Amino acid sequence: MPTLAQVLRGADNDAMCLSALAWNVHPRWRLLLIGNRDEFHARPTAPLARWATAPGGSQVLAGRDLQSGGTWLGIDQRGRCAVVNNFRAPQALVQTGTSRGSLPLGFLSGTQSARRHAREVLAAAPRYSPFNLLLVDQNQCMHIGNHPAAEARSLAPGLHGISNGGLDLPWPKTRKLGAALESWLDSRSEDPAPLWRALADETMPADDELPDTGVGLELERLLSPAFIRGHTYGTRASTLVAIDHDGCGWISERRFGPDRVFEGERTLHMER
Numbered sequence: 001m002p003t004l005a006q007v008l009r010g011a012d013n014d015a016m017c018l019s020a021l022a023w024n025v026h027p028r029w030r031l032l033l034i035g036n037r038d039e040f041h042a043r044p045t046a047p048l049a050r051w052a053t054a055p056g057g058s059q060v061l062a063g064r065d066l067q068s069g070g071t072w073l074g075i076d077q078r079g080r081c082a083v084v085n086n087f088r089a090p091q092a093l094v095q096t097g098t099s100r101g102s103l104p105l106g107f108l109s110g111t112q113s114a115r116r117h118a119r120e121v122l123a124a125a126p127r128y129s130p131f132n133l134l135l136v137d138q139n140q141c142m143h144i145g146n147h148p149a150a151e152a153r154s155l156a157p158g159l160h161g162i163s164n165g166g167l168d169l170p171w172p173k174t175r176k177l178g179a180a181l182e183s184w185l186d187s188r189s190e191d192p193a194p195l196w197r198a199l200a201d202e203t204m205p206a207d208d209e210l211p212d213t214g215v216g217l218e219l220e221r222l223l224s225p226a227f228i229r230g231h232t233y234g235t236r237a238s239t240l241v242a243i244d245h246d247g248c249g250w251i252s253e254r255r256f257g258p259d260r261v262f263e264g265e266r267t268l269h270m271e272r
Contacts, residue, residue: 024157048253053109070101079247087130088164125150172205
């Protein structure tokens with residue numbers, strides 16, 4: 001069976017590993033998105049900040065992968081959002097060219113609609129290692145995936161989840177995080193504490209609930225919790241995004257080091 005390093009080979013893992021979102025179902029928030037980024041702790045990363053995608057270019061509110069220069073999740077000042085999740089496919093061809101972290105930036109640094117930009121990503125999708133990408137603007141929530149084949153579609157209003165498989169696959173941690181988000185929505189609460197708790201959950205599902213992605217039972221177990229605690233690899237960041245129907249909102253990040261050592265929290269609001 002492959003090792004963890006082999007499963008995550010290619011070094012371009014600047015992507016999320018678990019996301020749940022509510023699209024156009026809340027009276028206040030057009031988009032609510034929560035998720036975790038799992039990564040090798042040695043990979044250099046800058047925390048959530050405002051930064052320009054190019055000199056004099058558009059500003060994004062996002063963390064930054066300092067190895068490849070991309071991001072896994074970000075928003076812009078116009079109330080748009082982009083997030084990329086990697087796809088666990090150990091037998092798939094690894095592309096060593098452009099990093100998947102460039103996909104969110106390509107959208108957030110431009111002015112195209114989510115639907116139009118999705119068409120451009122679809123054409124270029126075979127150049128990337130397996131991914132799931134979400135592009136959100138005021139009108140559309142677009143999903144683009146490239147494994148096992150490239151496809152793009154507009155998501156209907158509702159709750160959706162992605163882990164390291166296809167969109168809305170019923171993996172245990174995807175179902176559990178989606179249920180936590182749905183419960184929070186039903187409560188009409190403004191307190192994000194239950195969402196942070198859901199992202200911090202280290203519960204490991206029973207073996208018979210685990211997906212079979214070809215990496216062996218030991219690695220399926222290791223990668224199965226929402227929050228992965230590890231010395232060399234684990235959850236590096238937990239993130240919440242809230243964008244209202246006027247295109248205003250915020251993004252909040254909690255950062256973690258090896259063995260779940262807390263490294264800080266930051267919340268940024270859009271400046272309109």
